[in-house]
Amino acid sequence: LVWVLVLSLAWLGLALGGEEEDGEVVVEEEEEDDDVLSDELEEEDGVLVLHEHNFARALSEHQLLLVEFYAPWCRHCQRLAPTFAQAATTLRNESSPAWLGKVDATEEVALASEFGITSYPTLKLFRDGNRTHPIAYTGRMDAEGIVRWMRRRAGPSATLLQDTATAAAFVTSQDLVVIGFFKDLGSEVAQVFHEVAGEVVDVPFGVAEAAELFQVYGLSADTVCLFKKFDEGRTDFPVDPVQGLDAAELTRLLRVHSLELVMEFTNETSDRIFGAKIPHHMLLFLNKSSSAQLELLDGFRAAAGTFRGEVRGSHGGDMAGGHRAPRHQCCLSPTQVLFVVVDVTGYGASVLPFFGLTAADAPTLRLVKMENNRKYQMDQDDFSDTAIRTFIQGVLNGKVKPHLLSAEPPEDWDTRPVKVLVGKTFEQVAFDETKNVFVKFYAPWCSHCQEMAAAWEELGERYKDHEDIVIAELDATANELENITIHGFPTLHYFPAGPGRKMVEYRSARDVETFSKFLENGGTLPEEPPAVSEVPPPLGRGMDPAGWGQGQCVH
Numbered sequence: 171l172v173w174v175l176v177l178s179l180a181w182l183g184l185a186l187g188g189e190e191e192d193g194e195v196v197v198e199e200e201e202e203d204d205d206v207l208s209d210e211l212e213e214e215d216g217v218l219v220l221h222e223h224n225f226a227r228a229l230s231e232h233q234l235l236l237v238e239f240y241a242p243w244c245r246h247c248q249r250l251a252p253t254f255a256q257a258a259t260t261l262r263n264e265s266s267p268a269w270l271g272k273v274d275a276t277e278e279v280a281l282a283s284e285f286g287i288t289s290y291p292t293l294k295l296f297r298d299g300n301r302t303h304p305i306a307y308t309g310r311m312d313a314e315g316i317v318r319w320m321r322r323r324a325g326p327s328a329t330l331l332q333d334t335a336t337a338a339a340f341v342t343s344q345d346l347v348v349i350g351f352f353k354d355l356g357s358e359v360a361q362v363f364h365e366v367a368g369e370v371v372d373v374p375f376g377v378a379e380a381a382e383l384f385q386v387y388g389l390s391a392d393t394v395c396l397f398k399k400f401d402e403g404r405t406d407f408p409v410d411p412v413q414g415l416d417a418a419e420l421t422r423l424l425r426v427h428s429l430e431l432v433m434e435f436t437n438e439t440s441d442r443i444f445g446a447k448i449p450h451h452m453l454l455f456l457n458k459s460s461s462a463q464l465e466l467l468d469g470f471r472a473a474a475g476t477f478r479g480e481v482r483g484s485h486g487g488d489m490a491g492g493h494r495a496p497r498h499q500c501c502l503s504p505t506q507v508l509f510v511v512v513d514v515t516g517y518g519a520s521v522l523p524f525f526g527l528t529a530a531d532a533p534t535l536r537l538v539k540m541e542n543n544r545k546y547q548m549d550q551d552d553f554s555d556t557a558i559r560t561f562i563q564g565v566l567n568g569k570v571k572p573h574l575l576s577a578e579p580p581e582d583w584d585t586r587p588v589k590v591l592v593g594k595t596f597e598q599v600a601f602d603e604t605k606n607v608f609v610k611f612y613a614p615w616c617s618h619c620q621e622m623a624a625a626w627e628e629l630g631e632r633y634k635d636h637e638d639i640v641i642a643e644l645d646a647t648a649n650e651l652e653n654i655t656i657h658g659f660p661t662l663h664y665f666p667a668g669p670g671r672k673m674v675e676y677r678s679a680r681d682v683e684t685f686s687k688f689l690e691n692g693g694t695l696p697e698e699p700p701a702v703s704e705v706p707p708p709l710g711r712g713m714d715p716a717g718w719g720q721g722q723c724v725h
Contacts, residue, residue: 207221207222207223207224208223209223209224209226209227210224211224211228211231214272215252215259216258216259216262216270217238217254217258217270217271217272218232218235218269218270218271218272219271219272220237220272220273220278220281221273221277221278221281222278222281225273225281226301228269229296229300229301230299232267233268233297233298233299234267234268234269234296234297234320234323234324235269235296236268236269236270236271236294236295236296236307236316236320237270237271237272237273237293237295237296237304238250238254238270238271238272238273238291238292239272239273239281239282239285239287239292239293240274240275241274241276241290242274243276244290244291245617246290246291247290247291250291250311253311253312253313254270254272256313257270257316257317258270260313260317261317261321266320266321266324267324268320268323268324270316270320275287275290275292285304293306293307294307295307295323297323307319308369309371315371315372315441318371318372319371322367322368322371323368327364327365327367327368327375328350328363328364328375328376328377329374329375329377330355330376330377330378331349331376331378331380331383332378332380333382333383334382334383334386337349337376337378337383337386337387340374340376341397343374344374345398345399345400346372346373346374346396346397346398346399346428347373347374347375347376347396347397348367348374348394348395348396348397348424349376349377349378349394349395349397350363350375350376350377350378350392350393350395351378351379351384351389351393351394352377352378352379352409353379353384353391353392354379355377358414359392359409359415360377362414362415362416362417362420363375363394363415363420366415366417366420366421366424369417370421370424370425372428372442373424373428389406391408391411392409392411393406393407393408393409394406394407394409394415394424395407396424396427396428398427398428400430401430401431405427407423407424422447425442425445425446425447426446428442428446429442429446429508431474431475431478432467432470432471432474432509432510432511433510433511434510434511434512434513435453435510435511435512435513435517435518435521436517437517443508443510446508447540448506448507448508448540449506449507449539449540449541450477450506450507450508450537450538450539450540450562450565451507451508451509451537451538451540452474452477452507452509452510452535452536452537452558452562453510453512453535453536453537454467454509454510454511454512454533454553455512455514455518455522455525455527455531455532455533455534455535455536456513456532457513457514457515457529457532457533458513458515458516459515466533466553467511469553469554469555470509470511470553470555471509473509473555473558473559473562474507474509476559477506477507477509477562506566507537507562507566514528514529514531514532515529524647525575526575526648533551533553534547534551535547535548535551535553535561536573537562537565539565539572542655543655544572545573545574545575545650546565546570546571546572546573547573548561572652574593574650574652575593575648575649575650576592576593576594576648576649576650577592577593577648578592579592579595583595586630587627587630587631587633587641588626588627588629588630588641588642588643589640589641589642589643590642590643590644591642591643592644592645592648592649593650593651596644599642600642600665601671602640602667603667603668603669604638604667605638605639605640605667606638606639606640606664606665606666606689606693607639607640607642607664607665608629608640608641608662608663608664608665608676608685608688608689609643609644609662609663609664609665610626610642610643610644610660611643611644611646611656611659611660611661611662612643612646612659612660613646613647613659613660614645614647615647616659616660618659618660619659622660622680625680625681626641626643628682629641629682629685629686632682632686633689638667646659646661654673660680661675662676662680663675663676664688664693666692666693674693674694676688
């Protein structure tokens with residue numbers, strides 16, 4: 171039998187390509203299929219498909235390469251895909267040196283680690299083959315925004331204006347243009363201006379150093395001028411001769427003063443409204459098809475000028491190039507409030523649920539504090555400019571309490587395995603000193619919330635007979651809490667029994683067994699310390715996760 175086995179192995183070895191040497195069977199290793207990808211550059215819809223083996227080649231062959239690091243399961247990535255492809259096609263048709271590529275960061279782990287990818291999608295620009303210092307993408311996430319951002323980096327960031335004719339034509343070419351007047355275009359402040367021009371891609375930038383242009387536009391020193399075909403027509407930002415130009419501050423000022431005194435919330439303006447980073451938004455909800463409601467705009471606009479941002483040491487100038495007198499601003503205080511009109515029957519209808527409003531509630535006013543998404547409303551709407559100013563000043567001075575949304579609790583909210591909390595019942599349940607309360611804060615539209623819904627219901631069933639454990643959930647888009655802000659969905663918080671108003675953030679796996687281990691261990695898991703915080707008692711009631719309708723579904 172032993173010899174039969176030996177002969178069988180010998181035969182098998184020869185059959186597999188082995189050779190007999192000195193009476194021994196040597197089995198040659200089969201040539202494995204070479205699954206290693208080559209460095210060939212392939213495309214999908216005009217976008218380069220990049221991986222570990224062709225990434226270096228892509229950088230060497232393309233002077234400007236914008237790379238999207240994505241995850242196939244990410245909804246935001248899925249929505250971006252056709253937009254990214256459209257932008258790639260547009261740039262290709264223009265024979266631009268700018269190319270677009272993509273990396274599946276869930277497969278190409280080494281590349282994701284090398285470039286510090288922690289969220290999806292993440293876009294980074296690689297210039298001139300530089301692999302060590304990619305530039306974070308800062309533009310809009312639509313095809314036009316991507317194309318504009320790449321165009322600005324592919325060509326000169328600012329147009330050189332050499333005489334009065336070209337300057338006048340440039341000023342009138344768009345609703346908004348920026349011109350940097352510098353005595354020396356090679357100076358450090360001029361370089362900072364070009365840096366800003368590379369970021370603020372929605373506005374054309376020009377530069378000038380000719381003495382005649384300084385004279386025509388009434389300037390005697392280095393100045394950045396914003397020309398606009400609305401409101402005051404021109405806003406000047408003189409360069410401090412000692413401190414020079416700060417790129418971040420100039421960018422902020424340009425974004426703020428590029429906005430109209432009163433903005434309408436539309437698909438085209440939303441990025442500008444939120445990108446200006448103005449700390450408070452005063453909203454007028456109205457039906458634009460109603461002439462009576464449109465008349466309310468007069469008082470709203472009259473109040474807006476008060477909060478535009480004070481200008482000290484300003485003076486007028488002569489009309490230059492057919493434009494209104496400039497405001498030479500020696501010192502600006504930050505704009506505190508942005509005034510926005512929301513058409514309840516148009517694009518603005520989508521944000522109404524986040525304010526607990528319907529179209530029938532128009533006209534009405536709301537103020538939003540953007541830092542924490544708190545909303546404020548008048549006791550009774552008064553649309554006069556005086557009343558609006560008084561109301562806003564009261565909020566800024568801390569004299570007006572936020573208005574917190576709360577849905578009505580279902581009749582059986584406390585008899586279900588998973589208790590259904592709302593703003594007005596949250597306090598009494600979560601901070602019951604005799605209970606350990608585990609709460610899921612969710613958004614109805616969030617796919618990750620939907621995926622874990624079954625597990626949360628099963629958890630509720632498992633603990634429904636435990637006297638000291640409560641499993642609960644709260645729709646964070648319809649209910650607001652004063653001292654807890656939810657930034658992403660789902661968010662899980664554990665409120666342990668006892669005094670002190672403690673709250674523990676749950677950060678581990680979203681499955682029933684891990685949830686149970688967490689509960690049985692008193693709100694901790696062995697592998698990670700809990701993130702414990704203390705929640706101050708409320709001044710009123712409720713919470714605000716959504717604010718202006720913002721919020722993320724987090725994986």
